[in-house]
Amino acid sequence: MAIHNVLVVDDSRTEQMYLTGLLQKxxxxxRSAGSAEDAYKQLEAEKPDLILMDVVMxxxxxxxxTRAITxxxxxxxxxxxxxxxxxxxxxxxxxxxxxxxxxxxxxVSGAELSxxxxxxx
Numbered sequence: 613m614a615i616h617n618v619l620v621v622d623d624s625r626t627e628q629m630y631l632t633g634l635l636q637k638x639x640x641x642x643r644s645a646g647s648a649e650d651a652y653k654q655l656e657a658e659k660p661d662l663i664l665m666d667v668v669m670x671x672x673x674x675x676x677x678t679r680a681i682t683x684x685x686x687x688x689x690x691x692x693x694x695x696x697x698x699x700x701x702x703x704x705x706x707x708x709x710x711x712x713x714x715x716x717x718x719x720v721s722g723a724e725l726s727x728x729x730x731x732x733x
Contacts, residue, residue: 615661615729620644621651621674622666622695627718631664631695634722638729648672648680655687662729665712667696667703675710682711691732695720 618640620631628644635642643660645651648671654660663681667674674694681687691714694707699717707715714728 615640615733617641617643617658617660618662618664619651619654619660620664620695621646621648621669621677622664623647623669624666627666631720631725634720634725635664637722638726648677651677655681655690659687660690662732663690663692664695665692667694667698667707675706678707678712679710693728693732 618635620628620635620642622628622631622644623646625646628646632642632644643654645654647669665674665678674696678692678694681690681692692712694712694715695718696703697718704715713732716724716728
């Protein structure tokens with residue numbers, strides 16, 4: 613599966629801009645959402661090829677949102693990479709159990725992100 617369109621879900625505008633820059637250098641088109649509610653709107657507007665998901669957000673957190681997206685038949689085929697500062701093994705395991713395809717801890721390196729995305733394709 614070729615990945616061209618990515619949705620970055622993160623409540624930090626700085627993190628959105630950083631990840632957008634990395635992804636655009638890889639030739640991808642990027643949209644961003646700052647909350648679960650905004651992410652749902654973005655999903656309904658245009659289904660992405662990949663979602664980068666933060667965990668710690670106000671309201672619905674990234675684990676909950678990942679579970680909701682992967683259990684929705686309309687979006688279940690969209691891979692999600694958790695992209696978070698939560699670096700405990702239990703967090704990684706929990707994220708994968710919610711349906712994430714991979715897990716990256718911040719700060720994100722461009723090389724690691726690129727490798728994880730290539731591994732999905």
